[in-house]
């Protein structure tokens with residue numbers, strides 16, 4: 223019988239026997255490889271945690287106090303085992319999960335967590351654990367296959383894995399997660415149709431799995447999924463856990479009975495306290511022995527969560543539920559509880575780690591084959607092992623990924639293209655054939671102002687948007703140590719800059735010739751170069767703003783303020799030499815000022831203007847215009863040098879700021 227033919231509402235259990243007697247899902251038919259290691263009791267836990275206590279400072283009505291979110295939680299997880307963390311909302315499931323995954327920030331953490339019986343070494347542990355976040359944060363423009371392949375390229379070193387091995391590994395992961403049929407489909411997002419929610423979640427798992435971890439940690443992998451997709455995700459995790467001999471731990475809000483049966487053990491939390499940690503199959507009997515029998519035909523998970531929840535319906539109910547939770551938390555002692563020590567008992571035997579020499583099929587799916595699944599890297603994962611791919615390989619991989627995502631980003635490219643064409647037409651027609659009359663002075667100056675304005679506003683608004691899209695993914699990937707910040711930053715520059723420059727050159731060159739500015743190669747070159755350096759400065763400032771401002775909305779406001787200040791002090795709106803000393807310094811920190819002055823000087827130098835009427839205001843030489851507008855404070859060479867320095871400075875600051883801000887500050891015990 224297919225598991226999908228039984229919905230959660232149809233599956234009701236009243237006793238341990240009912241609960242365990244239900245037909246197995248196809249994945250539970252996974253053949254058991256003969257155990258050479260003996261019973262699970264002989265195994266060392268992969269991860270163990272002892273008396274974990276976690277507190278944070280909370281501010282309430284101007285008063286700050288310490289709130290303890292976890293109270294002395296202990297436990298362990300063995301290879302081949304799936305543990306579910308259950309509890310009502312706010313019980314501390316995610317907090318505990320993050321501590322186990324080494325991803326907790328802030329607060330005070332006490333206790334002991336050991337990986338393979340030793341204190342965790344952050345660099346090594348990060349590589350051995352795949353953390354699957356609740357949100358599926360991936361590039362929507364990449365296909366399923368590309369997403370997993372880029373993860374493999376970034377996290378499997380060239381030294382230990384050939385390209386062919388990576389390709390085989392990706393194919394295997396897709397096969398295991400039943401993604402092969404959608405491998406060429408894009409991930410998608412709210413605006414672009416992509417794979418389904420369940421498939422997207424499985425891709426997230428695949429991204430972690432492709433690195434061959436010892437443990438998968440999943441935060442609410444079923445949230446937002448329909449019950450069929452949710453069951454499938456949990457079953458697949460269970461199948462993979464078994465066949466590879468890894469460990470899986472996940473938080474699940476309200477698992478239905480089928481999902482619950484996928485957990486070998488469950489850890490029940492209430493108000494940050496351990497209420498039960500033991501075999502799933504024995505939980506009903508345990509609570510019955512405590513005086514809380516599971517009502518007939520109720521989903522055991524719902525029953526457990528009801529037991530652990532505060533009941534706010536009346537003050538009396540609240541008191542009773544508090545007393546119950548207190549009693550349950552006090553009564554449960556892992557050391558005295560046999561099931562908490564026994565660990566995996568699936569079929570009574572431990573299924574050893576995945577044997578690549580065997581082909582294992584589960585639920586009709588071939589899970590792995592000898593030729594295609596290299597052995598775990600655990601044995602070679604020591605301190606001397608290169609942590610990552612080489613710098614240049616990493617840069618190349620990130621740049622290719624950025625190029626693909628940028629070129630497939632239709633909205634972004636349309637906005638950039640539309641901006642180029644509309645600016646070209648608007649400014650080109652507005653300043654068409656300026657001529658050399660005296661009236662053309664204002665138009666020429668206005669044109670250079672408009673060009674600096676657009677290159678700053680346009681670049682900042684477009685690239686801030688794409689950068690924030692990539693930032694969330696970067697933070698997630700940096701959390702698992704996928705790559706260096708230097709390669710991430712340079713890849714962005716390598717990809718964004720040509721797009722920004724090329725799209726800006728289109729209108730700059732078009733407008734230059736439409737307006738009939740001085741057609742001397744050296745002048746065109748100098749103005750175009752100044753304009754280009756301004757784009758580099760703007761991109762640096764954009765990334766700088768993006769690095770220290772948390773949200774895109776706020777960053778847009780900050781960016782607009784910066785560009786407005788640049789433009790106000792850019793030398794066009796107010797005569798550069800006539801500003802009050804108290805604010806005149808601001809023009810010197812505005813790159814637009816130097817670029818504007820440099821371009822105006824280049825254009826007006828050597829320009830002869832024709833006077834129609836001799837009314838005393840006639841300036842026959844462009845050089846006189848430069849003096850009149852006090853745009854002669856710096857030579858063109860000095861202007862160029864200053865903006866080049868600014869381009870280097872802002873990009874360096876952006877890199878340093880990004881590196882500092884995006885560095886995960888996790889607590890380790």
Ligand SMILES: Nc1ncnc2c1ncn2[C@@H]1O[C@H](COP(=O)(O)OP(=O)(O)OP(=O)(O)O)[C@@H](O)[C@H]1O
Nearest residue numbers: 278280291309310311312313314315316317318328
């Ligand atoms: N950094 C923090 N500062 C203050 N309170 C926090 C912090 N982190 C978590 N909490 C609080 O601790 C409690 C446990 O949070 P946690 O997210 O671990 O619960 P949960 O069991 O995963 O809940 P849910 O199922 O709703 O996600 C919650 O009440 C939460 O508001």
